[in-house]
Amino acid sequence: MSRVADKVVLVTGAGSGIGRAAAKLLAAEGATVIVSDINQSGGLETVHRIGGRARFLLHDTAQETDWKRIIDDILAREGRLDGLVNNAGIAGPFPSTFESETVEQWQRILSINVQGVFLGCKHGVPAMRGSGGGSIVNLSSLAAFLGTPDLSAYGASKGAVRQFTKTVAIDCARKGYKVRCNSVHPGVILTPMGEGILPSDRARERMRKHIPIGEFGAPEDIAYGILYLISDESRFVTGTELVIDGGMNAI
Numbered sequence: 001m002s003r004v005a006d007k008v009v010l011v012t013g014a015g016s017g018i019g020r021a022a023a024k025l026l027a028a029e030g031a032t033v034i035v036s037d038i039n040q041s042g043g044l045e046t047v048h049r050i051g052g053r054a055r056f057l058l059h060d061t062a063q064e065t066d067w068k069r070i071i072d073d074i075l076a077r078e079g080r081l082d083g084l085v086n087n088a089g090i091a092g093p094f095p096s097t098f099e100s101e102t103v104e105q106w107q108r109i110l111s112i113n114v115q116g117v118f119l120g121c122k123h124g125v126p127a128m129r130g131s132g133g134g135s136i137v138n139l140s141s142l143a144a145f146l147g148t149p150d151l152s153a154y155g156a157s158k159g160a161v162r163q164f165t166k167t168v169a170i171d172c173a174r175k176g177y178k179v180r181c182n183s184v185h186p187g188v189i190l191t192p193m194g195e196g197i198l199p200s201d202r203a204r205e206r207m208r209k210h211i212p213i214g215e216f217g218a219p220e221d222i223a224y225g226i227l228y229l230i231s232d233e234s235r236f237v238t239g240t241e242l243v244i245d246g247g248m249n250a251i
């Protein structure tokens with residue numbers, strides 16, 4: 001159980017769902033995990049469930065001042081940063097079509113889902129370079145590949161994350177930074193976010209029929225992909241898209 005032994009990894013939005021599962025798995029595989037979230041009780045619960053090798057930092061990923069504080073704190077206490085999982089995200093009110101979406105909703109979703117990822121890369125890369133290199137995993141979505149009529153700003157935000165990930169990957173590779181950057185694209189995963197989008201049994205059953213494998217994914221299914229991309233097993237992988245969706249994107 002040492003696929004990421006001795007690595008220091010920051011997981012944003014780790015107080016719930018996919019981030020919590022990733023933080024637990026990374027710690028179980030030997031990493032020291034910094035659990036960050038805007039939700040203090042959720043983040044502390046994740047640290048409690050890990051039971052060692054983890055600590056919590058309150059963090060709003062949309063705020064640049066927060067990123068500076070978090071990265072400085074990690075470098076001061078752990079002395080290095082080897083991995084960053086830009087997982088924090090919101091889906092906003094559901095449904096939100098392009099006709100019903102307000103400018104305030106649109107900006108809020110993009111400020112967390114896109115600006116938060118941009119700031120993570122901007123401040124995470126120098127810290128990783130100073131640690132001899134590292135790996136960034138950005139949580140995009142199946143929504144980056146498809147039209148999402150009921151989640152218009154969310155789909156746009158995840159398309160931006162998919163594209164921006166490649167920009168960071170190529171820029172870092174060309175500059176010899178030894179920092180890799182990849183995106184992960186979950187299908188429908190039953191987390192608080194996933195359940196919010198599918199509130200009734202009827203809606204879930206309708207959605208389930210569209211998943212070739214025939215069932216929803218669990219947060220751990222995504223966490224295993226994140227673990228691979230953070231580990232050195234993926235040392236030759238950068239700028240790629242790891243789709244974990246029960247086959248939906250292949251139809």
Ligand SMILES: NC(=O)c1ccc[n+]([C@@H]2O[C@H](COP(=O)([O-])OP(=O)(O)OC[C@H]3O[C@@H](n4cnc5c(N)ncnc54)[C@H](O)[C@@H]3O)[C@@H](O)[C@H]2O)c1
Nearest residue numbers: 013016017018038039060061088089141186189191193194
């Ligand atoms: N659940 C799915 O079906 C699904 C599918 C595709 C992509 N994703 C993506 O996976 C990621 C995790 O989603 P999840 O399903 O675990 O959602 P979730 O709602 O269970 O967890 C998201 C976490 O992010 C935190 N967060 C929100 N805004 C924040 C901010 N500004 N700063 C710091 N933390 C913040 C929340 O407090 C929460 O703990 C998101 O980026 C989401 O878009 C999820």
